[in-house]
Amino acid sequence: RAPSRHVAIDLGASSGRVALGTVQNGILEVEVLHRFPNGGVPVAGGLQWDILGLWREVLHGLTLAGQRGEVASVGVNSWAVDYGLLDAHGDLLGGVHHYRSPRLDRVMERVRAELGDDALYGATGIQFLPFNTLYQLSAERPERLAGTQLLMVPDLLHYWLCGSRVTERTNASTTQLSDPRTGDWAWALVDAAGLPRSVLPPIVEPGADLGVLRPEIAAETGLTGTRVIVPATHDTASAVAAVPATGDTGWAYVSSGTWSLVGVESPVPVLTDAARHLNLTNEAGIGGTTRLLKNVMGLWIVQECRRAWNADFARLYADAAALPPGGPVFDPDDTRFLAPGMDMPQRVQAACRETGQPVPQTPPEIVRCILGSLAQRIADVLDGLEAVTGTPIHTLYVVGGGSQGDLLNQLTADATGRSVVAGPVEATLIGNLLVQAQACGSLRSASIREVVRASSALQTFMPSASRHAATRQTGTEVSR
Numbered sequence: 001r002a003p004s005r006h007v008a009i010d011l012g013a014s015s016g017r018v019a020l021g022t023v024q025n026g027i028l029e030v031e032v033l034h035r036f037p038n039g040g041v042p043v044a045g046g047l048q049w050d051i052l053g054l055w056r057e058v059l060h061g062l063t064l065a066g067q068r069g070e071v072a073s074v075g076v077n078s079w080a081v082d083y084g085l086l087d088a089h090g091d092l093l094g095g096v097h098h099y100r101s102p103r104l105d106r107v108m109e110r111v112r113a114e115l116g117d118d119a120l121y122g123a124t125g126i127q128f129l130p131f132n133t134l135y136q137l138s139a140e141r142p143e144r145l146a147g148t149q150l151l152m153v154p155d156l157l158h159y160w161l162c163g164s165r166v167t168e169r170t171n172a173s174t175t176q177l178s179d180p181r182t183g184d185w186a187w188a189l190v191d192a193a194g195l196p197r198s199v200l201p202p203i204v205e206p207g208a209d210l211g212v213l214r215p216e217i218a219a220e221t222g223l224t225g226t227r228v229i230v231p232a233t234h235d236t237a238s239a240v241a242a243v244p245a246t247g248d249t250g251w252a253y254v255s256s257g258t259w260s261l262v263g264v265e266s267p268v269p270v271l272t273d274a275a276r277h278l279n280l281t282n283e284a285g286i287g288g289t290t291r292l293l294k295n296v297m298g299l300w301i302v303q304e305c306r307r308a309w310n311a312d313f314a315r316l317y318a319d320a321a322a323l324p325p326g327g328p329v330f331d332p333d334d335t336r337f338l339a340p341g342m343d344m345p346q347r348v349q350a351a352c353r354e355t356g357q358p359v360p361q362t363p364p365e366i367v368r369c370i371l372g373s374l375a376q377r378i379a380d381v382l383d384g385l386e387a388v389t390g391t392p393i394h395t396l397y398v399v400g401g402g403s404q405g406d407l408l409n410q411l412t413a414d415a416t417g418r419s420v421v422a423g424p425v426e427a428t429l430i431g432n433l434l435v436q437a438q439a440c441g442s443l444r445s446a447s448i449r450e451v452v453r454a455s456s457a458l459q460t461f462m463p464s465a466s467r468h469a470a471t472r473q474t475g476t477e478v479s480r
């Protein structure tokens with residue numbers, strides 16, 4: 001059977017990739033054609049994305065793909081919650097704000113007080129994060145929303161690629177404006193929030209066919225006949241689609257990158273009080289599944305320290321790994337770590353000092369403290385997920401760029417007492433590509449996860465003999 005070829009564009013908060021995927025006989029080969037940096041641009045006291053710069057990189061990557069021959073389809077995914085506003089003619093109005101922009105100070109608190117947590121969570125099942133699209137839209141000047149239409153970042157690029165204006169379901173779910181039961185916008189909430197309904201475009205499922213590239217884009221890139229097939233446009237949804245697990249339950253995932261998204265896949269949304277109290281989110285996955293998960297701050301804190309230190313990180317990680325276990329830990333989800341800043345190392349030190357622990361001094365000590373704190377937080381969230389779902393979790397799949405970090409993987413195995421299976425590193429690209437391939441009929445009867453397992457090298461980390469690990473093992477034995 002002839003190979004089928006697809007292009008995935010994965011925009012992450014710190015870097016972007018354009019990759020060519022070839023599916024043949026149930027195996028996916030991925031070749032990254034183009035990598036480029038990304039990040040917030042500080043402008044006039046706020047923080048924005050360089051959306052046109054990203055678009056230029058996308059076009060360059062597509063041109064490289066066009067040089068390789070025929071491509072069946074292309075699709076974009078990115079981080080969640082951020083959007084552009086289009087006027088009636090389809091022109092982008094102003095910039096695209098970064099979810100870490102200080103413009104959102106206390107907006108969530110105001111909206112929560114007005115609408116009530118029960119109503120918000122009951123309508124959407126989405127965790128309260130200060131940057132959700134709902135709060136970003138509530139912070140807009142009302143006149144900016146009048147007569148405009150919102151497109152989430154991947155939707156905006158799809159529009160520029162092919163002219164179609166729709167929102168894809170997995171990313172729409174992160175807005176905190178959609179209903180996890182119907183997959184449509186939560187209209188009563190939209191009305192209650194005072195947002196014009198006309199701002200929200202129709203929602204489509206992952207795998208939807210948006211049509212061929214605009215003629216000028218096809219000519220520019222050499223991609224004639226290539227269709228735009230919507231992947232799971234939320235990067236985390238694409239990554240979760242590519243978790244190499246077998247079976248429906250008994251496992252959890254961490255999509256590890258700038259954020260650590262810790263969760264399970266559920267056949268239905270879980271909107272219980274217990275889920276709300278843990279601030280678990282019900283984001284949409286592929287095939288009508290729910291990603292019941294929680295945002296843990298992730299490698300962002302390390303990335304910002306790196307920016308502040310400008311250090312050799314391979315050396316730093318090796319020194320951090322050589323430190324003895326049992327150092328200080330802090331709550332990485334404290335909102336003090338959300339905003340960018342050259343003082344990130346000092347914020348970590350302050351969090352340790354305030355809780356009466358030894359203060360890490362050297363960069364390796366600080367890195368070790370951050371990774372240990374992330375691992376501990378992941379362990380706590382896993383316990384919460386087990387309690388809410390009533391299903392024991394025995395294996396943790398770590399996917400994404402952060403799965404390359406042996407130290408974090410081992411610390412996670414130790415803190416959680418579960419075996420950690422690491423890889424694939426490019427889970428987001430893989431999930432993106434395989435949703436496109438499936439929509440094009442190229443996987444035949446194989447499931448996406450079967451193809452991932454057949455195509456990826458994975459590494460397992462067992463918990464070392466910590467007290468937690470011993471308890472956990474006994475607990476499993478007893479429950480058997």
Ligand code: LFR
Nearest residue numbers: 078079080081235236259295
């Ligand atoms: C990860 C991610 C998370 C989302 C955060 C902000 O890249 O998409 O899932 O909560 O970025 O958009």
